[in-house]
Amino acid sequence: MTSETQQTESVTTGTETEPEGLRNLIEGARVVLWDFDGPVCRLFAGHSAERVARDLVDWLEGQGLRGLLDESERESLDPHVVLRAVDRRHPGSDLVAELEERLTQEELRAAGSARPTPYADPLVRTWTAVGARLAVTTNNSPRVVREYLTSRGLLPCFAPHIYGRTQELRYLKPHPHCIHRALNAMGAAPPTALMIGDTPSDFQAARAAGVPFLGYARNERKNKLLREAGAGFVVDSLEPVLQCVREAGQA
Template sequence: MTADSENATEELTELIRSARVVLWDFDGPICRLFAGHSAELVADGLVAWLESRGLRGLVTDTERDSLDPHLVLRAVDRRHPGSDLVAELEERLTKEELRATSTAMPTEYADVLIQTWRALGARMAVTTNNSPRVVRAYLDDRDLTSCFAPHIYGRTQDLHRLKPDPHCLNRALSAMGAAPGAALMIGDSPTDLEAARGAGVPFLGYARNERKAKLLTEAGAAHVVASLEPVLDLLRP
């Protein structure tokens, strides 16, 4: 092991063991929400619904081609903020996310890591752009709700406050009476990293493939793991 790798391991160990509050992104670090219910098809469905109402022009070709349902929702909200149209589109997305929970794939080691960290005294919160109803449904199914409740902070009607805005992280820190420096955010996207920076919270990137790892490192993430297993190992005596 080189000196650089030893230093990186020491820094990661300190990052993990010093965290008193852990803020989890949901889709990625905890599970793959759309593992069996394609996010691309959900985005297509939202766009098709808009087109059926003669509102195709609310979404650009770039936004339509992104195949990202959250991007479609935010695009419409930017053009009609706070409207009934946006509220109905958000509810449609929430229903699709709820459908996806039945086929969501748990992230390897996530369940046991959450339970172990909680047993060691850390407090947990979910800070996500997904609907909090969806998070609760998934956690209930995995018997993990008690590890987080009541600290689940997800999408609200204020869609401009979705990550990368640090709003949901700040809500969690405020409700838990936690200082940003005593917390740790675990996320899998540059928007998670940006939100953590905005809240002043240390960040640990989780990347299940090389593409996601590259996006995180290029965004400036200092610590990225390809598996949650080494995090669990560092918590064990």
């Protein structure tokens, strides 16, 4: 595992200077909405998401349902692509419910070997300590999120505001449904919130909801994808975010 001190600490922004832009995002955030797999942890660090996707495809084929997926969907390395594809063709069906539960069980197994994102734990605790309210808005199962946060002693920082995948799969991000649920439950206006995510779908959901966005990219590929999607602020380490939160709390 890469140590926290080895993490790059740069911030990519649009037109503002780097420190000023990050400070403005953080100081304006009364509510912080976290994507889960990426900003909080690497859920599949020890339990391959690619293998999970293949297992879902194999299970469908074992049920005689190979024709439900086209070739690109069968070759996908993302289990959510498989799940969405089946839901588009049989929305709300028992088949979709079974497939979603299979994915949830795989995510639960993955949670045991999930790797905390460097600086995420102290950032969560510090943001809570200075008075921000936190929520999780994710395409993962809320059961998985609760299990992981409990194992890290972080659940009180978020509970009860955990908004994850339901069987209404059309509401997965980039649909802003989970963000709207969080804002409504917390009584927060979009401009007073901040979404932290690591995928274009996170950015698109935040933009649709009118919520400022901070991208987290642990590698160049993710950085490029976020920037191409239109994200104006991207960090490749949460350390500068933690520093800004600490400074804001001392001001």
